[in-house]
Amino acid sequence: xxxxxxxxxxxxxxxxxxxxxxxxxxxxxxxxxxxxxxxxxxxxxxxxxxxxxxxxxxxxxxxxxxxxxxxxxxxxxxxxxxxxxxxxxxxxxxxxxxxxxxxxxxxxxxxxxxxxxxxxxxxxxxxxxxxxxxxxxxxxxxxxxxxxxxxxxxxxxxxxxxxxxxxxxxxxxxxxxxxxxxxxxxxxxxxxxxxxxxxxxxxxxxxxxxxxxxxxxxxxxxxxxxxxxxxxxxxxxxxxxxxxxxxxxxxxxxxxxxxxxxxxxxxxxxxxxxxxxxxxxxxxxxxxxxxxxxxxxxxxxxxxxxxxxxxxxxxxxxxxxxxxxxxxxxxxxxxxxxxxxxxxxxxxxxxxxxxxxxxxxxxxxxxxxxxxxxxxxxxxxxxxxxxxxxxxxxxxxxxxxxxxxxxxxxxxxxxxxxxxxxxxxxxxxxxxxxxxxxxxxxxxxxxxxxxxxxxxxxxxxxxxxxxxxxxxxxxxxxxxxxxxxxxxxxxxxxxxxxxxxxxxxxxxxxxxxxxxxxxxxxxxxxxxxxxxxxxxxxxxxxxxxxxxxxxxxxxxxxxxxxxxxxxxxxxxxx
Numbered sequence: 001x002x003x004x005x006x007x008x009x010x011x012x013x014x015x016x017x018x019x020x021x022x023x024x025x026x027x028x029x030x031x032x033x034x035x036x037x038x039x040x041x042x043x044x045x046x047x048x049x050x051x052x053x054x055x056x057x058x059x060x061x062x063x064x065x066x067x068x069x070x071x072x073x074x075x076x077x078x079x080x081x082x083x084x085x086x087x088x089x090x091x092x093x094x095x096x097x098x099x100x101x102x103x104x105x106x107x108x109x110x111x112x113x114x115x116x117x118x119x120x121x122x123x124x125x126x127x128x129x130x131x132x133x134x135x136x137x138x139x140x141x142x143x144x145x146x147x148x149x150x151x152x153x154x155x156x157x158x159x160x161x162x163x164x165x166x167x168x169x170x171x172x173x174x175x176x177x178x179x180x181x182x183x184x185x186x187x188x189x190x191x192x193x194x195x196x197x198x199x200x201x202x203x204x205x206x207x208x209x210x211x212x213x214x215x216x217x218x219x220x221x222x223x224x225x226x227x228x229x230x231x232x233x234x235x236x237x238x239x240x241x242x243x244x245x246x247x248x249x250x251x252x253x254x255x256x257x258x259x260x261x262x263x264x265x266x267x268x269x270x271x272x273x274x275x276x277x278x279x280x281x282x283x284x285x286x287x288x289x290x291x292x293x294x295x296x297x298x299x300x301x302x303x304x305x306x307x308x309x310x311x312x313x314x315x316x317x318x319x320x321x322x323x324x325x326x327x328x329x330x331x332x333x334x335x336x337x338x339x340x341x342x343x344x345x346x347x348x349x350x351x352x353x354x355x356x357x358x359x360x361x362x363x364x365x366x367x368x369x370x371x372x373x374x375x376x377x378x379x380x381x382x383x384x385x386x387x388x389x390x391x392x393x394x395x396x397x398x399x400x401x402x403x404x405x406x407x408x409x410x411x412x413x414x415x416x417x418x419x420x421x422x423x424x425x426x427x428x429x430x431x432x433x434x435x436x437x438x439x440x441x442x443x444x445x446x447x448x449x450x451x452x453x454x455x456x457x458x459x460x461x462x463x464x465x466x467x468x469x470x471x472x473x474x475x476x477x478x479x480x481x482x483x484x485x486x487x488x489x490x491x492x493x494x495x496x497x498x499x500x501x502x503x504x505x506x507x508x509x510x511x512x513x514x515x516x517x518x519x520x521x522x523x524x525x526x527x528x529x530x531x532x533x534x535x536x537x538x539x540x541x542x543x544x545x546x547x548x549x550x551x552x553x554x555x556x557x558x559x560x561x562x563x564x565x566x567x568x569x570x571x572x573x574x
Contacts, residue, residue, distance in 0.1 A: 006031060011041045011448075015095065016141050022258060033257045033312040035327060039079070042069040048115055050095070051307075051316060052078065053323060060089045066327045066336045082117040083110055088445045091148070091203060099148055102259070105141065110178075111146070117499045122178065123348035125150050125185050129174050135211035137228055148178040149204075149211055149226050169195045177231065191233055195224070205253040207260040208277065214253050219486045220244060221251055239286055242275060247562060254308045256289065263306050269366070270295045272306055272315070292328045301335065303366040319383075337550065351379070351390065355557065361540030362410045364417040368540035368554055371419070375408030381554050383542060391418060393448075396532045413451065417486035422471050432471050432480070454480070454493050500541050 009030055010018060018041070022029040031037060042049050048127055050067030065075035066068065080087060080100070080512075087100035087110060093272070096115050102108045107127070112119035125131075129152035140146040152174045174189040193215075210227040215235070220243040227232045242249045242262060249265045254274075262275040274290040304319035316322040326333040351372070357379060362366040367382040371393075380389045393408075407422040411434075418436040422429060434452040469482035482489045491498040538556040543549075548550035 003031065007037060011037060014042050014045060014366065015047050019094070027385060029257055030312065035311045035314050035322065038311050039069045048078070051310075051323070052092070052098075052114075053318070054338065056088075062087060063089065066323050066325075068314075068451065069336055078114045080112070080114060083112060083119055084108075084112075086307065088132045090131075090326075093136040093138040093146060093206065095138060095141060097136065097146060099134065120147070123183070123185060125176050125178070126152065126174065126187075129153060132567075133199055133204065133213055135206070135213075137206045137211055139228070144180070146180045147228050149183075150178075151229075152176070156340045161540060171197075174224055175233075193224075193235065197235075198222075200252065201492055202252050205255050205260060207255050207258065208279075212253060214251065250306070252306070256309050257312060261289070261309070262286070263308070265306055266486045269303055270298065274309065281499055287451065290328070296331065297324075297333060300365070301333070301550075303544070309318060335545070357538045361538065362417060362552070363414050363542045364412055364415070368542060369410055370538060370556075371408060371410045372538070378410070379556075383544075383552055383554070407470065409472075413474050414477065418451070419448075420471055420472070420473070424470075428468050429470065431455055431457075434474060452493075 003137050006028065010021060010028070013021065018032060022032055032041075032213050038049055041047060046349055048068045050065055050066070052063050052065055054061055054063045055429060056062070063080055065076070065078040066390075067073060079346055080089075080098075083100065085102045085108060089100050091099040091100055093099075098112050100110045100112060105149060107124060109122040111122050114187045116329075118519050131150060131152050135149045137147050156163040170192045171194075173193065174193040175189055175210050176185045178185050194217060197215050197217045200216065202214065204211045204213050206212075209229060210225045212226075213224045215222045215224050221238050222243070223234075223236050223238065225236075226232075227234070229524040237243050242251065242264065245553050247264075247267075249269055250263075251265075252263050254261045256274060256276050260277040264275065265271075265275040266273070269291065272290075272292040272294060273288060274292070275286045276289045277284055278287050297317075302319070303321070304317035304324055306531050307316045307318045307323075310325060311318050313329040315324075315325055315326045316326060323336040324333055325336075351547065356373045357370040361370050365371075367380045369381075370379045371377075373377060374391060378393055380390050380391065381387075382389070407420075407424065407542075409420050409422075411418045411420055413434065413436050414440070416436045418434055421435070422435045423431040432452075433450060435448045438447045438449050457561065469484045472483050473483045474479045475490060478494045479490055479492050486503050488501050488503065489498050490501070540554045540556075541551060542549045542554075
């Protein structure tokens, strides 16, 4: 049949009929997941399509609705304020069904449909066990029927001493299932997994007549599946190279056109591979469906975490206080920003007592980086994951090992993170080495390489004043910017030419510099932020996008110079 005719027919049928139509053929299924189709179908049938994004502050949860196919729709119509109490969303299913629970001494569970504001109380499962995983699956809409599967942990010290065939002990998990036909929780046989198997934090994916969770056994990614028809479990390994975590920055489950899929992000965060599970003659096989280049998007808005595929050609990415819909076929993206304009400091960090931070932050590789005063460690803040990392600088240099007096500072060189090592004696500066980080992630290890080595011992009489200076940064691949008392020097080490610029006073010494490369176009700042900085504060700023204009500021300030909670013998942990 003509695809245009089918497009017109399907775009007018109700959602329940559309779901059944997808089972008729592959062509019908693919057609109904295209971004152009979903937008028109939502308009013609008054259907709502999008994501409920849940955030938390302490023990209170807040949900927001995001959609690119329902322009003009008020997202407040899909909040959960119609429920008797504030809740956390535990699981979701087709047709907008949510399973939620309250927090407190007496938890209450609800099943609800926010679009119609309907809800029912669900009996509480066994409260003696700690919930590990929950899945919700819709079995039918007429009559309406659903099932909830709960995996909970027994006593952590209780595991079997009987070894499996591979010699590993196994751990028991309690399994319960709630069937809406019976409206009671039923206990199933315990789920026994090898003791070294851990659950991925992502929720279950409902596809291929089952609920699926991603697990990890320390070496390989595996799939844990629950099939609702037989109420049975299955644990299988992923094929190579998908099973090995060291091949990827992250691997997560998703649903793509009704099929089980894997989203694999490369270590450099610049490509995403989508693998889908297809059934060929009764045999299941993983097939590479898409390779998405994220280089353009990362340059525009910075790194964000890949959450799922919204439709056949659109990715959903989640960052700090924002969500991004990216159409990788057209290259267009749309940002949903909370626009709170509030300071929301992340979790406190602890540094060794003898360490403090140097100078200004350097923005590179999706993060802000400070050098510590010892010159041996680097503190990094990654804005997409809102996480901190303290790492040891490890450039290996036979020259550096002989330096008796070494100055160290971070810099940015051709867009890469770099570190400058400077050897000085009483006679002045002698040697300078520039090391750059070639790759931020390479098998989870940083790779440093020496880019330049400058020898200032052979400076002629005309250049002798250069030896009284200290290197601030590399202005470009051929020129270093140096400072002395009352002046700075641009020194081209390839041509040996230099240009001296006087400062305001001969007693002025440039401690640090900030590079500016900008146009004269005005920007629109919506509000003004007020921030009081203590003398111990360090500030870093990173621009995440120019259209729309968006930036983040990270502040590091000292809480107390002495923490009595720390042990007296030994340094505090990070």
